[in-house]
Amino acid sequence: GAGVSQSPRYKVAKRGQDVALRCDPISGHVSLFWYQQALGQGPEFLTYFQNEAQLDKSGLPSDRFFAERPEGSVSTLKIQRTQQEDSAVYLCASSPPRQGTDTQYFGPGTRLTVL
Amino acid sequence: GNSVTQMEGPVTLSEEAFLTINCTYTATGYPSLFWYVQYPGEGLQLLLKATKADDKGSNKGFEATYRKETTSFHLEKGSVQVSDSAVYFCALVPSRNTGKLIFGQGTTLQVKP
Numbered sequence: 052g053a054g055v056s057q058s059p060r061y062k063v064a065k066r067g068q069d070v071a072l073r074c075d076p077i078s079g080h081v082s083l084f085w086y087q088q089a090l091g092q093g094p095e096f097l098t099y100f101q102n103e104a105q106l107d108k109s110g111l112p113s114d115r116f117f118a119e120r121p122e123g124s125v126s127t128l129k130i131q132r133t134q135q136e137d138s139a140v141y142l143c144a145s146s147p148p149r150q151g152t153d154t155q156y157f158g159p160g161t162r163l164t165v166l
Numbered sequence: 167g168n169s170v171t172q173m174e175g176p177v178t179l180s181e182e183a184f185l186t187i188n189c190t191y192t193a194t195g196y197p198s199l200f201w202y203v204q205y206p207g208e209g210l211q212l213l214l215k216a217t218k219a220d221d222k223g224s225n226k227g228f229e230a231t232y233r234k235e236t237t238s239f240h241l242e243k244g245s246v247q248v249s250d251s252a253v254y255f256c257a258l259v260p261s262r263n264t265g266k267l268i269f270g271q272g273t274t275l276q277v278k279p
Contacts, residue, residue: 093269157210
C-alpha cells in the first residue's frame with residue numbers, strides 16, 4: 052500500500068518567510084511524528100501526535116514552529132519567520148496502533164533551504 | 167539523559183567483507199533499540215529492532231543483539247553487498263509507547279565491488 056508522503060519535497064524560502072510542510076501518514080495510523088535532520092546528522096524529534104492530540108512538543112526549537120493535525124490524519128508543520136538555521140530535512144513518520152508507537156514508518160522528507 | 171553514539175564513518179568495505187557498526191547508548195529505564203537504514207535517494211527504513219535485553223534483531227542478513235551489560239547494540243553482517251551501501255542509524259525509544267526516537271549521528275557504509 053501507499054507509504055507516508057510529504058509535500059513539497061523541496062522548499063526554498065527567503066529568510067523571514069513562513070512555510071508550511073505537509074505530511075500524509077499511512078491510512079489508519081494513529082501516531083504521527085515530526086523530526087528535523089540537519090546535514091550529516093541523525094534526525095531529531097520535534098513533536099508527536101496521537102490522533103488529533105499533540106502529546107509531546109518538547110522538541111520544537113522555538114515558538115516559530117507549530118504543528119497541527121486537526122482531523123487526526125494529515126499533519127502540517129508550520130515555520131514562521133524562517134531563519135537560516137531552520138535549513139534541514141523535515142521528516143514525518145507514522146505508526147500503526149497495533150504495534151504501539153515503537154515502529155515508525157518514515158516519509159521521504161521535505162528539504163527546506165532558507166536563503 | 168538519553169543518547170546514542172555510533173562509530174564515525176565512512177566505512178568502506180569490499181564486497182563479501184564482514185561488517186560491524188558499533189552503537190552504544192545511554193538511557194534511563196528499559197529502552198527499545200533500533201537500526202534504521204537510509205538508501206541513497208530514499209527515506210529512512212526500519213532494518214531491525216530489539217525490545218529487551220539479550221534479544222537479537224535480524225533482517226536481510228543483518229543482526230544486532232541488545233546488550234544491557236555493555237549498553238550496546240552493534241550491527242553486524244557476515245558478507246556485505248554493493249546494494250548495502252547506505253547510511254545506517256542506531257536509535258532508541260527511552261520507554262515503550264513514548265514514541266520519541268533518539269538517533270545516533272549515522273554511519274555511512276560504502277561497499278565496493
